[in-house]
Amino acid sequence: MSRLNPILASKALWQIRVRKRPFVLSHGVNARCNMRCTFCEYWKKTGEEPAKEDVFKLLDDAREFGIGVYNAWTVEPLLRKDLPQIMAHAKKIGMVTSMVTNGKLLYERAEELENVDYLSVSVDGIKSYKEIRRMDFETLLKGLKKAIEVRKLQKQKNPILMNCVLTGKNLDDIETLILLAKKLRVKVSFEPVHEFPGISEEIWNEIGIRDTEKFRSTVDRIIELKKQRYPIINSNTYLRMVRDREMDYRCRASGIILNVTHDGTLETCRAQNEPLGNVMWDGFESVWENSEERRKEIVHNCKGCLFFGYTENSLMQSFNPEVLMHYEWM
Template sequence: MNPIKLFLKSIWQYKVKQRPVVLSHEVNQKCNLKCDYCDYWRKDNTEETMNTSQIKNLLDEASDFGITLYNMWAAEPLLRKDIDEILEHAHKKQLMTSMVTNGTLLKQKTSQLKHLDYLSVSLDGIQSNIETRGVKPQKIIKGIKEAKKKNIMTSINCVITQKNLDELTDLVKLADELDIIISFEPVYKNKEIDNETWSKTGIKNNKKHKNAINKLIEMKEQGYPIINSKTYLKMIKNPYEIKECSQNDMILHITANGEIKKCRAQNQVIGEYKKGLKNQWKETINKRKQITEECQGCPFFGYVESNLIRKLKIEPIINATKYI
């Protein structure tokens, strides 16, 4: 797939047709971890997950709708046995493919990822990763090295909490040593997370936090492989004051059972894929507008950066072109 051709198609899709570019798919409701700040394992996920055939139909329709990137995540995609078949079908439909994984199964399952273009592996630090995710980082690193052997473009994604502020620079240096890239985003308080847990993980907006972000900005300026734009990094010094939302999002969010949601933050169901992506996109315009107007904001990397690009902010656009 020609990345330049896909980029131009994405511009046409979003700017001219005013449709989303990315299909963000919660491909699985199950997870093998119980991360402190995550809400997925806390949910009563008893609804039926889309099967292989249904997902292929979804990809067919997404391609016809003009989607250019298929991103599978949540809760842990590598728990599915049909990942390779899904990714292969996405490639057949000329979609770029990406995945977000906690990395625990990565070493033994990289053989299923030959049709994966981009891999994001969650890692929050060294000691703090054991505390918040319950996994030793060495296990994750082995998986990353295995993915590198398969020539999969790989990154680390770190969720910034009050617990790992002292380890952010170490993670950047680790990414540099592994010859991969790294992204950061602040922890977000989902409704299912209790106040006691949040008091230990939520960012306090204190001097320590701001100093940690300043150091990331400094390292990016020095050429370390940080994906985030400097504009975004400056914004997350005050992460819970960010409001970058649009009713015509670049990202179309679909749950494991086929529901369409405006976004992962508001978590409101606005439709279902079985009724047709094109029809649902038209029919939900007023609901999406309402949710946008009522939104209190979120610091999610993908949403904020894409909206900065939508608003033609120069530095985020230039930064994004480095990773196409």
């Protein structure tokens, strides 16, 4: 269904390989969250939501720079009342749109998302969900089911993606989650919890993956279920890296995905948060050109990560054959 789109892929290749510029803009469309998840740092930082007109200007400039995909992301996009207008603007200027939500407002706002091509919902467990997210799983499921129905009526061609962060808390839920994805006819993706610098020992003790044998057998089970054609979109190459905790790839993330915060700050990626310039003040082209050396240094000195989007896209841009053949999201 949402296998690699050849037209989009060739546009992306042109922008990334020939023009040497990123193709995806991952944007902090607001600065607030309506959840208080134990493992997350984002909701603790507050700030001003950018004005709609400023987001339109940012999108226009991004399009001119060559960005083809707009991803509305941190902190919680559905808290913005004008989000549908922002997504409509991105579509109008020729971008493919995607959005990541915690799902809390999905039931209320599902009908307003017709200009979101790829909808991704964080589902970090079933039985463990409430403990991790501090919200009832039933509330999330109700929103998810409504969004599935609405998107069917809207004739959206891409199925919803449930994205799940593997932690020390939810390993017992993973198989049930995959069965649920199949039953609901949605896709599912996994990535391991990342130990952000500064995360408190108390939190890390709670959610970090301590039982490595159990973790390995859970990821092996994901690989097995993928073989049996359950709707898991991660590549086998990526899943094996996750299982073995091996970051065996060359990071190309900052050359593919631009990470821009709510106030316009460009960062190398979601883990390397050093400010590299402000695209709302100085424009994409200038910030991109002026930050080249620093970006290279940051990536060179980085110890690596296993974020799903960054790793799979890096592997794809390194022409890893298995990832190229099986890439299933955009």
